[in-house]
Amino acid sequence: xxxxxxxxxxxxxxxxxxxxxxxxxxxINLNIRSQQVTAIIGxxxxxxxxxxxxxxRMHETSGEAxxxxxxxxxxxxxxxxxxxxxxxxxxxxxxxxxxxxxxSMSIRENVLAGLRLTHRLKADAADAVVEQALTRxxxxxxVKDRLAAPxxxxxxxxxxxxxxxxxxxxxxxxxxxxxPCSALDPIATARIxxxxxVLRERYTIVIVTHSMxxxxxxxxxxxxxxMGELVEVDExxxxxSSPKDPRTEDYITGRFG
Amino acid sequence: MSPLFRxxxxxxxxxxxxxxxxxxxxxxxPLIILAVLLVVGLSEGVSRIGVDFLTSYPSRKWEEAxxxxxxxxxxxxxxxxxxxxxxxxxxxxxxxxEYGQRGRFARFIELNIANLAGVPSVIYGLLGLGVFVRxxxxxxxxxxxxxxxxxxxxxxxxxxxREALRTVPDAIREGALALGASRWQAxxxxxxxxxxxxxxxxxxxAMSRAIGETAPLVxxxxxxxxxxxxxxxxxxxxxxPIQIFNWVSRPQKGxxxxxxxxxxxxxxxxxxLNLSAILLRxxxxxxxxx
Numbered sequence: 001x002x003x004x005x006x007x008x009x010x011x012x013x014x015x016x017x018x019x020x021x022x023x024x025x026x027x028i029n030l031n032i033r034s035q036q037v038t039a040i041i042g043x044x045x046x047x048x049x050x051x052x053x054x055x056x057r058m059h060e061t062s063g064e065a066x067x068x069x070x071x072x073x074x075x076x077x078x079x080x081x082x083x084x085x086x087x088x089x090x091x092x093x094x095x096x097x098x099x100x101x102x103x104s105m106s107i108r109e110n111v112l113a114g115l116r117l118t119h120r121l122k123a124d125a126a127d128a129v130v131e132q133a134l135t136r137x138x139x140x141x142x143v144k145d146r147l148a149a150p151x152x153x154x155x156x157x158x159x160x161x162x163x164x165x166x167x168x169x170x171x172x173x174x175x176x177x178x179x180p181c182s183a184l185d186p187i188a189t190a191r192i193x194x195x196x197x198v199l200r201e202r203y204t205i206v207i208v209t210h211s212m213x214x215x216x217x218x219x220x221x222x223x224x225x226x227m228g229e230l231v232e233v234d235e236x237x238x239x240x241s242s243p244k245d246p247r248t249e250d251y252i253t254g255r256f257g
Numbered sequence: 258m259s260p261l262f263r264x265x266x267x268x269x270x271x272x273x274x275x276x277x278x279x280x281x282x283x284x285x286x287p288l289i290i291l292a293v294l295l296v297v298g299l300s301e302g303v304s305r306i307g308v309d310f311l312t313s314y315p316s317r318k319w320e321e322a323x324x325x326x327x328x329x330x331x332x333x334x335x336x337x338x339x340x341x342x343x344x345x346x347x348x349x350x351x352x353x354x355e356y357g358q359r360g361r362f363a364r365f366i367e368l369n370i371a372n373l374a375g376v377p378s379v380i381y382g383l384l385g386l387g388v389f390v391r392x393x394x395x396x397x398x399x400x401x402x403x404x405x406x407x408x409x410x411x412x413x414x415x416x417x418x419r420e421a422l423r424t425v426p427d428a429i430r431e432g433a434l435a436l437g438a439s440r441w442q443a444x445x446x447x448x449x450x451x452x453x454x455x456x457x458x459x460x461x462x463a464m465s466r467a468i469g470e471t472a473p474l475v476x477x478x479x480x481x482x483x484x485x486x487x488x489x490x491x492x493x494x495x496x497x498p499i500q501i502f503n504w505v506s507r508p509q510k511g512x513x514x515x516x517x518x519x520x521x522x523x524x525x526x527x528x529x530l531n532l533s534a535i536l537l538r539x540x541x542x543x544x545x546x547x
Contacts (some may be wrong), residue, residue, distance in 0.1 A: 056381030114436035
């Protein structure tokens with residue numbers, strides 16, 4: 001399923017999306033590379049959240065939402081009529097802005113939620129799944145003695161790592177992160193960023209962030225969005241050191257946004 | 258410190274006292290009436306309450322009369338009403354809240370449900386008589402009574418369920434969908450469990466209103482003198498409020514005492530239902546917050 005690191009995992013072409021009469025994405029072309037981190041930066045309202053939500057077809061769950069164009073995942077257009085968005089979302093996981101563990105479930109149940117919800121959990125595999133997912137999310141050591149405690153009893157940063165573990169337990173190949181640290185303090189943020197470094201060995205990661213420092217720290221390539229258009233995409237080091245487009249330079253030097 | 262200024266302040270303080278007294282009365286008057294009802298019921302009826310009273314059939318002699326058929330009838334009605342009203346009400350609310358499109362039609366339905374909740378219960382009785390007893394041929398049975406009461410409580414169940422569903426944040430629904438759950442799987446296993454405390458409390462309160470209802474049952478044709486227990490959902494029946502209504506209208510003093518005792522039983526049943534609703538809600542909420 002996963003191809004070589006650096007090859008194209010997701011290929012987005014002429015992607016347009018919006019709500020009703022409003023067009024939010026105005027023709028995006030972007031290749032997302034396998035087992036690398038792609039950061040999406042841009043000012044508020046530039047369409048970066050909408051973009052990431054088109055990659056697992058979460059965008060269309062809101063009323064009046066529409067999408068045109070193609071997104072190829074391992075050679076298959078995810079917007080082809082025969083594709084079931086429910087099955088797609090098991091291969092393209094997502095972590096949200098605010099940690100959203102399920103309040104009615106324990107830590108353990110939260111990790112297993114994806115498999116349980118979709119009736120794919122084998123009873124004897126549960127313990128192994130829980131340990132593996134929590135270990136990969138760097139949370140196992142902190143919670144292994146209280147797996148039965150409610151998910152909401154954890155701190156904000158731990159809750160977000162629990163949500164990452166929950167997404168990993170479904171065994172996706174791509175992990176989308178929509179401003180995953182915006183509700184966290186600097187220490188919890190640093191832990192998530194460390195985690196992203198480890199996770200990219202195994203997963204293709206797309207992260208939306210409003211923090212340019214964060215994009216510089218965690219990503220291999222960076223895409224700059226402005227008013228629904230992709231202004232520039234390049235190696236992260238090059239985007240931040242020698243941007244080609246003057247608008248990118250204005251943004252990263254703090255002249256607006 | 259002009260005199261005018263002080264005068265204003267004094268008026269303000271007086272208004273404040275008047276208003277808080279009125280509000281206090283609004284709290285105390287119903288409480289006192291309830292207390293009087295309990296005390297009168299207790300003083301008159303408590304002497305009649307005992308195993309015999311609970312396990313005897315009605316009788317022409319007040320000393321031998323009991324409420325067994327009425328009690329059994331009320332419990333059967335309650336269970337049947339719940340079995341009918343809860344799935345229908347929760348289902349309707351889930352459809353309206355989770356699947357329905359927001360629009361003029363949704364608002365129209367919403368308004369109508371709110372109106373239905375305010376329709377006098379005797380009207381539901383007439384509806385039940387026309388639809389369940391006559392048109393659907395259920396006769397004057399337990400089932401017809403339960404269907405009628407279910408109609409009566411359903412709007413309330415729909416309203417409380419929708420409110421409970423609205424308290425579940427969209428982030429939770431998105432979280433479930435992003436894990437590859439279908440809409441129904443997300444609702445069934447994540448949204449409904451979270452909304453459950455609210456749904457249960459609201460529904461139990463609605464049900465406790467149903468077991469106190471008399472008018473619709475009179476219209477649907479509950480019997481007033483029953484010397485047998487219902488042996489199926491198609492059996493004729495009576496219920497506690499009907500029994501009380503019947504005894505109160507008798508001239509003999511003894512039957513009035515019986516009525517007081519039956520009122521006590523009904524009140525205890527109602528209060529314990531409400532108490533269980535509160536306990537249930539607290540337990541479910543605690544489990545979530547840890």
